[in-house]
Amino acid sequence: MISLRNVSTTFRGKDGDFTAVNDVSLEIPAGSIQGIIGFSGAGKSTLLRNINLLERPTRGQVVLDGVDLTALDDERLRRERHQIGMIFQHFNLLNNRTALQNVELSLKFAGIEKAERRRRAQEALEIVDLAEKSTSYPAQLSGGQKQRVAIARALVTHPKVLLCDEPTSAVDPRTTASVLQYIADINQSLGITTVVVTHELNVVKAIADNVAVMENGAVVERFDVADLAAGTFEPGTEIGRYLLDEEIHLDRTPLAGRRDPASGAPLRGRDGKELAHA
Amino acid sequence: MLSASAPTTGSESGLGLDRIIELLPEIGVAMGQTFVMLLVAIPLAILLGTPLGVWLYSASPVGLKPRPRAHRIVDSLVNTIRSFPFLILLIAIIPITRFIVGTTIGTAAVIVPLTINAIPYFARFVEQNLTQLGSGVVEAARAMGATRGQIVRDVLLVEARPALIGSITIMTVSFISYSAMAGLVGGGGIGDFAIRYGYYRYETVVMLAAIVLMIALVQVVQIGGTRLARVLDKR
Numbered sequence: 001m002i003s004l005r006n007v008s009t010t011f012r013g014k015d016g017d018f019t020a021v022n023d024v025s026l027e028i029p030a031g032s033i034q035g036i037i038g039f040s041g042a043g044k045s046t047l048l049r050n051i052n053l054l055e056r057p058t059r060g061q062v063v064l065d066g067v068d069l070t071a072l073d074d075e076r077l078r079r080e081r082h083q084i085g086m087i088f089q090h091f092n093l094l095n096n097r098t099a100l101q102n103v104e105l106s107l108k109f110a111g112i113e114k115a116e117r118r119r120r121a122q123e124a125l126e127i128v129d130l131a132e133k134s135t136s137y138p139a140q141l142s143g144g145q146k147q148r149v150a151i152a153r154a155l156v157t158h159p160k161v162l163l164c165d166e167p168t169s170a171v172d173p174r175t176t177a178s179v180l181q182y183i184a185d186i187n188q189s190l191g192i193t194t195v196v197v198t199h200e201l202n203v204v205k206a207i208a209d210n211v212a213v214m215e216n217g218a219v220v221e222r223f224d225v226a227d228l229a230a231g232t233f234e235p236g237t238e239i240g241r242y243l244l245d246e247e248i249h250l251d252r253t254p255l256a257g258r259r260d261p262a263s264g265a266p267l268r269g270r271d272g273k274e275l276a277h278a
Numbered sequence: 279m280l281s282a283s284a285p286t287t288g289s290e291s292g293l294g295l296d297r298i299i300e301l302l303p304e305i306g307v308a309m310g311q312t313f314v315m316l317l318v319a320i321p322l323a324i325l326l327g328t329p330l331g332v333w334l335y336s337a338s339p340v341g342l343k344p345r346p347r348a349h350r351i352v353d354s355l356v357n358t359i360r361s362f363p364f365l366i367l368l369i370a371i372i373p374i375t376r377f378i379v380g381t382t383i384g385t386a387a388v389i390v391p392l393t394i395n396a397i398p399y400f401a402r403f404v405e406q407n408l409t410q411l412g413s414g415v416v417e418a419a420r421a422m423g424a425t426r427g428q429i430v431r432d433v434l435l436v437e438a439r440p441a442l443i444g445s446i447t448i449m450t451v452s453f454i455s456y457s458a459m460a461g462l463v464g465g466g467g468i469g470d471f472a473i474r475y476g477y478y479r480y481e482t483v484v485m486l487a488a489i490v491l492m493i494a495l496v497q498v499v500q501i502g503g504t505r506l507a508r509v510l511d512k513r
Contacts, residue, residue, distance in 0.1 A: 052421055079423065092435055109419070163421075
């Protein structure tokens, strides 16, 4: 179980401080898949990085199976990180290492012997059906394959937790389903507690058990995906309604009423008429 | 000695090929001296400049372990050494040269200033190449529980390898030119040879021959470096 207790993260910048995560408390049951959804800049990626302390929270605690990660020294924290796999939107594979070497690296950092590294890395690539690509470099793989190598790299150390930062945002829609299928399968068969950050409602609907909606650094809404599927969930916030509304609405005449900055004359269309609201 | 028997000059005696043939042994010696200078100074610069460059990267305010104050000091020290025109550095560090190699003249004496000049030069290349890798792979390695040493050895230096080969190539080409100033302290080398015969004695043909050799040397280094970088680059 992952417990986030009153977690806040503030970045100091030239133009003053920016609070990316604002007093978030969240309990993620062991073995479940937690979705975190929100628009760009809502703080969801920072919150995800708070879990493995890639981004150390300014305040609050992150407790993994009873261990307060925020209280650990660097050495202990590194050891805990071997228990927490992570995958990224842009895969973050090493370009100058083969698929197998990329997966092995994770084991090397975990202090596993070389002979065993090779065997376990092969095994992990087998799980994501990429055994035959073990000698390929990332440049020779498709986006979906790269993400699968990244998944193999994340799970090869037998972690308790898998953190997924926009795992399907850089792959096409068909590949999205395949990547999510692997994440779901791994969650099911290995019982890995999984956290998926995304801005795509389809992704959380497909994969998550519980969803937290974030806006301006705070969790503003939570729901069970089961309730959403059953149609019994009513979003209580505007952002929730917006996120659950899959239609895209466009203003048909967004330039109506604009004026040419030089002459001050109203903008005209190709037909010579002023732009007007439909 | 050759210097006593130089009545003809290249520009007056046709192609002056016989003069070049006459000087071939000396050209051979000069090329040998250039090779020695480069083969000692460049590897030393890589050996010592790489850790310095990694430190500059790592200690920078956005690095793996920021040490802003120490970074500022080392950063300006590197700039200071890099500011010296090579000729002046060569003279200025004569006491250091004497301390290290026991002499202030000859090829060995040139290697010291060449190396001292090359270390911060290469360190900047390393720093630049590591910075340009972006934060993605570093973040992934941190998430995997890598130590800072592992991040440098197993991630950064591996990913930067093609760029570093390119930097070594650029540095080597620059130092073929710098090594020409070795003559000032009797260090010899093909560049010094060109200056002595072309600039001091107006033996244009001999100078041109030396320059052609330097062009060939630069071409070989550049083409070899580019090829190697391309083979190593798996992006």
